Amino acid sequence: MAKDRSEPELDRELPDLPPALRWREWMRRIEAVLFASAAPVPRADLGRVVGQGVSVDLLVEDLMADLEGRAFEIAQVAGGWIFRTRPVYAPAIRAAADVGDQLLDLSEFDIAVLAAIAYHQPITRDGLKDIFGRDISRDLIGRLHARDLIGTGPRSPRRGAPYTFVTTEQFLVAFGLESLEDLPDREQLQDAGVVAAAANVDLG
Structure with missing residues (x-):
């Protein structure tokens, strides 16, 4: 007879724990979920591992405070939360760890094109x-x-119905944005040197 491998139902309420320990356990559950996830985890999904309401x-917020002074932080991007290394440790990571697959490796002009897509999406190649x-x-x-930074958008309502380009959730994650509303304005991009490769780019 096959062994029942089903897991017991998760006890979300934890009624047997005193309030302080219950809160700490909920924090640790959220920490575990974020640590294990490669993509941002939305609020609704995190709500499945804590008490109702x-x-x-x-x-x-308490978990963020708990991580203060650590090499990791929780960032709110793409409509959810994700664990990431604090930017100040990027040089140390590049010096000692194999992170080649995680690097964007984009030229200044690549970034300028990506910025134009972000600000004008959906946009065609002619655009x-x-x-x-x-x-x-x-x-x-x-x-x-x-690099999953752009995807195919709706067909343009023009003769031939050309494909359009839009940014993806991975774009938000890669640039630490919660949503497209967090995109910097043109002046900020110029100050950062992002659009220096395309001086005539109109980001609207």
Whole structure:
């Protein structure tokens, strides 16, 4: 007879624990979920591991405070939360760890094209050509697709119905944005040197 491998139902309420320990256990559950997840975890999903009606936001805030001074932090991006290493430790990680697959490895012009897509999406290749004054190579578009920074948007309502490009959730994650509303304005991009490769880019 096969052994029953089903897991017991998760006790969300933890009624046998005193309030302080119950709160700490809920924090640790959220920490475990975020640590194990490769993508941002939405509030609703985190709510499945804590008591009914418990504030996920307050638990995350307490967990953030608990991590103060550690090499890791919790960031709110793409409509959820994710664990990430604090930026100040990036040089140490690059010096000692194999993180090649995690690097964007994009040129300044690649970033400028990505910024144009982010601000004008959905946008066609002809639309990008109008912005940059030249054709954008399929190779460049392919690099952005390969890194899951852009995807295919709705067909343009023009003759031939060309494909459009839009940014992805991974774009938000890669640049630490909670939503597209957090995109910096043109002046901030220029100050950061992001659009220096395309001086005539109109980001609207």
